[in-house]
Every structure is written in structure tokens, then in C-alpha cells.
Amino acid sequence: MKELSKKLFTSSHESAPTPILADTDNFSANPAFDQVLALRLSRRAVLQGGMAAAAALYFGSSAMLRSAHADDQPAGPSLKLKFNAVVKNKDDKITLPAGYSWSILLATGDPLAAHISPYANDGTDAANSFRQRAGDHNDGMHFFGMDKEGKWDPQSAERGLLCINHEAITAAFLHQQGQTIVDGKRTSDAEVMKEMLAHGMSVVEVRRNGKTFSVVKNSRWNRRITTFTDMKITGPAARSPQLITKYSLTATRTRGTLANCANGHTPWGTYLTCEENWAGFFRRTPADDAKRSANELVALKRYGLNGKGKELWATVEPDTADNRFGRWHAANTGTSNDGSDDYRNAANTYGWVVEVDPFNPDSTPKKRTALGRFAHEGAWPGPVFTGQPLVWYMGCDSRHEYIYKYVSSALWDPKDANGGLAAGDKYLNDGKLYVARFNADGSGVWLELCMGKNGINTDSVPYNFKDQADVLINARLAADAAGATKMDRPEWGAVNPRNGEVYMTLTNNALRALDKVDAANPRYYNDPKNGVAQKGNANGHIIRWAEQDALPNATSFEWDVFLFAARENADPATVNLSALSSDNDFSSPDGLWFANSGLLWIETDDHTYTDVSNCMLLAAIPGKVGDGQSRTIINTDGDKLNTINTHIGATLGEEKLRRFMVGPVDCEITGLAESPDGRALFVNIQHPGETTSGKNFSLNDPATWLSHWPAGGTSRPRSATIVIT
Ligand code: FEO
Numbered sequence: 001m002k003e004l005s006k007k008l009f010t011s012s013h014e015s016a017p018t019p020i021l022a023d024t025d026n027f028s029a030n031p032a033f034d035q036v037l038a039l040r041l042s043r044r045a046v047l048q049g050g051m052a053a054a055a056a057l058y059f060g061s062s063a064m065l066r067s068a069h070a071d072d073q074p075a076g077p078s079l080k081l082k083f084n085a086v087v088k089n090k091d092d093k094i095t096l097p098a099g100y101s102w103s104i105l106l107a108t109g110d111p112l113a114a115h116i117s118p119y120a121n122d123g124t125d126a127a128n129s130f131r132q133r134a135g136d137h138n139d140g141m142h143f144f145g146m147d148k149e150g151k152w153d154p155q156s157a158e159r160g161l162l163c164i165n166h167e168a169i170t171a172a173f174l175h176q177q178g179q180t181i182v183d184g185k186r187t188s189d190a191e192v193m194k195e196m197l198a199h200g201m202s203v204v205e206v207r208r209n210g211k212t213f214s215v216v217k218n219s220r221w222n223r224r225i226t227t228f229t230d231m232k233i234t235g236p237a238a239r240s241p242q243l244i245t246k247y248s249l250t251a252t253r254t255r256g257t258l259a260n261c262a263n264g265h266t267p268w269g270t271y272l273t274c275e276e277n278w279a280g281f282f283r284r285t286p287a288d289d290a291k292r293s294a295n296e297l298v299a300l301k302r303y304g305l306n307g308k309g310k311e312l313w314a315t316v317e318p319d320t321a322d323n324r325f326g327r328w329h330a331a332n333t334g335t336s337n338d339g340s341d342d343y344r345n346a347a348n349t350y351g352w353v354v355e356v357d358p359f360n361p362d363s364t365p366k367k368r369t370a371l372g373r374f375a376h377e378g379a380w381p382g383p384v385f386t387g388q389p390l391v392w393y394m395g396c397d398s399r400h401e402y403i404y405k406y407v408s409s410a411l412w413d414p415k416d417a418n419g420g421l422a423a424g425d426k427y428l429n430d431g432k433l434y435v436a437r438f439n440a441d442g443s444g445v446w447l448e449l450c451m452g453k454n455g456i457n458t459d460s461v462p463y464n465f466k467d468q469a470d471v472l473i474n475a476r477l478a479a480d481a482a483g484a485t486k487m488d489r490p491e492w493g494a495v496n497p498r499n500g501e502v503y504m505t506l507t508n509n510a511l512r513a514l515d516k517v518d519a520a521n522p523r524y525y526n527d528p529k530n531g532v533a534q535k536g537n538a539n540g541h542i543i544r545w546a547e548q549d550a551l552p553n554a555t556s557f558e559w560d561v562f563l564f565a566a567r568e569n570a571d572p573a574t575v576n577l578s579a580l581s582s583d584n585d586f587s588s589p590d591g592l593w594f595a596n597s598g599l600l601w602i603e604t605d606d607h608t609y610t611d612v613s614n615c616m617l618l619a620a621i622p623g624k625v626g627d628g629q630s631r632t633i634i635n636t637d638g639d640k641l642n643t644i645n646t647h648i649g650a651t652l653g654e655e656k657l658r659r660f661m662v663g664p665v666d667c668e669i670t671g672l673a674e675s676p677d678g679r680a681l682f683v684n685i686q687h688p689g690e691t692t693s694g695k696n697f698s699l700n701d702p703a704t705w706l707s708h709w710p711a712g713g714t715s716r717p718r719s720a721t722i723v724i725t
């Protein structure tokens, strides 16, 4: 095993420099991640320790969470951070506290099959090879432990399937000379093919390799899911006339998944990959407007389906017989009344939560329409209790968009664990979809998105809903009608295993206006960068809520703001409200993830504070909703004032919030997973050196590239999953 893994590791990274391979010869046992925390065991901790609290997610009772929630502190041992904060920096490398090391697990283009050659990373790798290479822009991910029979085993820490999203591409570095575009059209089929295949997600088998993990290159579970993978459409919107395309006259299938940002998982061992910024990939120019109804135009505008298409995939001529390019043209170009001869409805088949069974490589992924259609960041499961509904929390990541919750109709039966996509049919095809309203007094309400309720009707203005399928397809419009609270770009959510409270990042919102702040999105300020104004909520915040009576399917909750991101030197009365210091200041929280211990990890996707530091990973020890106080903020812009009252959690200070890692230049830190024994942390370094436009960039001059991570020298930068031990 040791020799095999070493061989695999070296062969897949033989051109990589020493730092990536460092420590692979050191097979000494390393401490579990939770040993960064000193555990001061109290009597209650013995009863409700971190592992017990984690187990509660699958086997506990809501009463246990309720008691934890009602007490002064979340259940479990007291936690303490035991590493020294990493200093902010703009170095083109990974910076970790002393005593921690990292290695590359899977970088852009790495082979997922033994016969695929190592990635050349110079644009010469064949397009079709990406059917068995890692895609680009690694994002959300989840570790599924696997037993000897190849079944899901949440306790297995030696071997598992890692599901990794590939959200987007840095196109310039995928091709020898960047994208070929002539007169606004793509002229190379091969380039577009490679781009379409570099999106989606990967399933890879990973095995412990000494301290760290490595990919099993010839595993039968390794799989790429791309924009070409056949998908079933399930749930209430399946068979809706609004989902008919030339690809599926019955509106029960679509081709591919795209813009797979964050993720989720299920208590039956399947993966949820979520479609976020898909709308921009569809081409729909103004000529199409005349062929659409007034109602359709409202929906197309609300979802941003107006443009040339982000990568111009629809412009390749001639198209193939299977319309692999033309399917990105979401326009009425046919002669049918129902869209059965074109792709006018293609965009309605994107924007969903997609369920993938990693343990069944031949299974067809299922788009779960009951969870609504929007710019899905991810889908995070709430606490799981036998005999109660299952819950997922979701964010729609755009400025002024909403936070959603799905509650299953079926009640959880532990016999469904390992039930695969059939269990998904039971729990994810039938349920209630809610959207959040955050009240000024610190209370909140879940508003059901249901035909005939909350202002959602056939005569709603501006959009007339036809039926419940239409409500789910146009969930954003339904949420508008219901009166949801417009948030500062909801990104990741995470549920505290100790008390069931839900945290969600609101990454930033440049459109937040001085006169439009509210209690849950209370800041308007200027955070200048290199002398250029950045107004609105430039740095973002993290909100959290506690469901009424700790019941995940409650329809009301209490909330406060867990953390306000800010520069350490920003005004403490209006901007740096969480009293951040040099050890823990940050901007634009995005990824968010709870370890079993109750430790919260925060990742940033920042463009605001990057004059001072690259993106980072921080560790926090959270308290609970209501542990702080109400606070009045006076927002200003010149001589204009707006006073707002908000609710803010207890100040953490450097004792409970510390920077753990800083990434390379021009990257985003995203995706988090942990081996079940807590000894290895998987983190994604997404798009280092992604800025490939502007006069300061030339593909022919590596000196103009912002990053050469991970291989260094004059190499092209690559996204990668790293393992920290
Ligand atoms: Fe893809 Fe919302 O970050």
C-alpha cells in the first residue's frame, strides 16, 4: 500500500517541485486537526463531547440540540485555538502555521485513469482527454468514507471517494494561445470542447498515503461529470412544458451540469452539486425578445438571460448533429409552439441542485427541482433526526438575492442510509420550499413558496405563476412576491453540530445602497483600495440563526450577525464592528464549514482587501445566537446619514478567531472536507493567477502572470485540491 501510493503520487506529479512532494517520506502519525484545540473536558463534555455532538447529526434527537441551544454554551468540550495566527501576505505560495504541511492531491488536468498522460499544462492536452482528467477551478467538495465492499462508511478514514466541483475555467491557460475568437465567434471546435469538458465535477477515489492522501488513478469509481453528462429531471417541475427542449421532448432529461459552485450531501451517502452562475453561459440576444410573451420576458430578465454567452460556446459554426454548441443558444429559433425543435427552454434545465451517487459510477445524476431554481451556491443539510423531515439550507449567490430552506415531506428512516438515488427520489422530490425574511427585531420567518400562498398566484405582478412547477422554475420571482429579505450575496452555509444553529456567509454587495440597508444587511461604507472607492458592503458578513425550538423544520427563527468582515484599521463604530485585529481581519467570506468538533472554518473569495493580502482560511470558535447585543450603526456617505439597528454576536477576539492559512496570488480559497478521523483537511485553491485580461497580461510573457502556483518557475498556474496535515 505504501509503495503503491508512493508510486502513484510521484508519477502523477513527477514534474512538480520539491515543496509539493515534501513530507511524503515522513509516515509518522500526525496529530488530528482537532488537537489544535485543547479540550477542557467538563462533566457535560463527557456526555456530549464533540464526537457525540457530531453523531447527533445522524442519530441524535432534537431535544438534545434544544438543551444545547438553551444553555449558555454549545454542548461539548470547551475549545481553544492552539496555533499562531498566520500573517497576511501577498506571496505566491501557501502559508500555514508552524507544524502544518500540505501536499497536492488533484490539480487541473491531472489524470483520473492510468492510461491518461500527465498534464502537459501548456495548452496541448487533447480536449477529449478531459473526459478523464480533473476539470478546472476546483470548488465545493465532500469526503465520503468507503468500506471494503465499496459502500459508504462515514467512519472510514483510510479510503474514500472525494467529490470535487469544477466551477469554471481560466480559459487562457487551457489553450496554447488562449481562446480563438474571430468577429465575436469561437472558431475552434476543439477549444470549446475542452472548455465544456473542463466544467462539471470529479469523483476520485483517495487513499491514505502516509500522513496525507493520494488519488487512486485506476479506481473504477473515478468519474468525470461534465456539460455533456446525461441528467434526469425529477420532482415537481419534471414534464413541465417549460422544460421541453429538442434534447428531451418529455422534459425529463437534460444534458450536463455547469457552474458547479458549492455543494451538499445527504444522509444516504450521495453528493449534491449546485448550479450557480449558469445563466451567463447561455446566449440570448435582443432579437429573441419579439418571440417571447411578456411573462416570459419578466422571467428571462429576472434570471439574467440576456447576453452573448460568457464563453461564446453557442457561436461555433457549423453546429454538430447533436447540437453540442447550439444548445447554449436559449432563443426561440424553431417553428414549434412548444420548444421541441430548439433550445429556447434550455436555460430552464439549469439552476438546480443535482444529486450524484459517487458509489455508483454508472448512475445518471438527477436534477432535483423541488429545491427550486436559482443561482445555487450549495445545499447544506440540517440536523438529521429519525422520524422527522430532512432539511437543506441554500443560498442564491447574487447581489440582493435570498436564503432558502427545503423541508422534505418524507420523514427520515435510518434504513435509507446507503439508499443511493432511490432514497433521493423519496426525500428530494417532494417537500416544501421556503425563503427567509429577517425582521428588524432579530426574529425571522420562513415564507413558503407555494401556489396560492404568500402572494404567489396566477395574477401576481409582475409575473403570473401557472402552477407549482412554475413557482419552482421561477423561485426568485416567487420569493420576490413572498417578500423575502434581499441579502448581501448568500454564499456558503454551515450547521453547527453542537447546537444545530445555521451560519451563512454574505460575501459582499457593491449594490447595497445607503438608504437600503436593513437590520440583517446593515452596513454601507467605503473601503478604498489603492485609492479607488469601494462602496456598499465591500467586505461582507456572516449571519446565523437558531430555528424555533431547535426544530429544523420550524417556520420561525432568531438571528444575529456572527461576524462583520473588515480591515483591522476600519472604523470600529461603523465598519469593524467585530473588532478584528491583524491576526484575524479578512474580507469577503465565502466558504464556511464546521468540523465535527464544532470548530468553524471560514474561507475568503476576495477582491477588495487584496491590496493587503491574498485570500485566506480562518478558524473560529463560535458561541451562539444572542450571545452579543443590539447595536446602532450610523452609515454615512458624504453628508448623508442612515441610522440602523442590528444584532451582533459576542466579540470573538484573537482567542477565538485566527487566520490559519493564506493562499497564492489571485486565488480563491474554497471547498472544505475532512477525513473522518480529523487528521487531514482538504482545501481547494481555486484559480491562482486568474486575471488574464488587461494590458498588463500577455500569454507569451510568463513574467506578466500573477501566479505560477503550484509548480513555480514560468509554469502556468493551476487550481488544485491540497491536503493539509
Ligand atoms: Fe461560486 Fe458564489 O461562489
Ligand code: CA
Pocket (backbone or CB within 6 Å): 261, 262, 377, 491, 492, 590, 591, 605, 670
Ligand atoms: Ca463560492
Ligand code: CA
Pocket (backbone or CB within 6 Å): 491, 507, 590, 605
Ligand atoms: Ca464566490
